Amino acid sequence: MAPLAQPAGPFALGTFSALSGPSFPGLVADGRVADLSGCLDGAPRTLREVLERWEHHLPALHTLAGDAALDWRDLEELRVHAPVEPRQVFQSGANYRRHVIDLEIAHRAPDDPRTVEEARAEVAELMDRRAAEDLPYVFIGLPSAITGPYDDVVLPSWAEKPDWELELAAVIAKPAHGIAVEEAMEYVAGYTIANDLTDRAGVFRRDMPAIGTDWLRSKNAPGFTPLGPYLVPAEFVADPDDLRVTLKLNGETMQDESTKDMIFNVARMVAYASRTARLLPGDLVLTGSPAGNGMHWGRLLRDGDVMEGAITGLGVQRTRCVKEDA
Known part of the structure; x- marks a missing residue:
């Protein structure tokens, strides 16, 4: 059963199923869900199919949200899945100023000759230079790592230091390649929550430090990207660059930061990713995570931990950690 968490605006979108049965794209309004596969032109079977004709479907979604004659179902009676199945996931690292500084301090070598203040100043200078040179840090994630917003998260037996990173995710509405920052927001259908x-x-x-980072192993285990609960259309999010990102671990607040702290805002992230790749409807652009991860607190994820993630107007996701060999 899904916790009730009303998103911003008169409606949101998601993927749902009865406790037994196939999933369907749903329209969420006032704690109720309508199956869009029987309401929209073309009978879309997935939310990604809705997004592939986003500009065509959006006016109809506004109308349907107020249609009392639809076959509305109680949200609490449905299983909530990840709202969309993307073909591509673009992930961002080092995009919140305070988070980057905290990680730098946490990962300092024991023989680092710098003082804490000197290290912080050097990292701040580096971030200013990155922002001026327009060089976000973007890499590719696997769609197979995505799981639902209320599903258990399996901690692999080999994961020595599993950590959380709550993020704002932009959902792409139409193909985008080589777009300008000034037009990037026209390609965003809406937003959701990603951990x-x-x-x-x-x-x-x-084994080979010169290779650098290994994002395949560190980030892409099955279920390592809880997503949702909803896709909230962009028009209902007043300012994606001024939203509160909050993660609680077992009821204790660990992350609590505004997206104002991002070095590169949503438009710059989407435009930058499109310089190299061709973004497709339903793709995700994750915008990085703020300060307050487990490395900062010296407390990593363990069997039985419960994470509750919220972003202003996007609802709440709640996931429980289960050790693989438990």
């Missing part, structure tokens, strides 16, 4: 879990022990290769 981009990371095994900190696996980020850097131990």
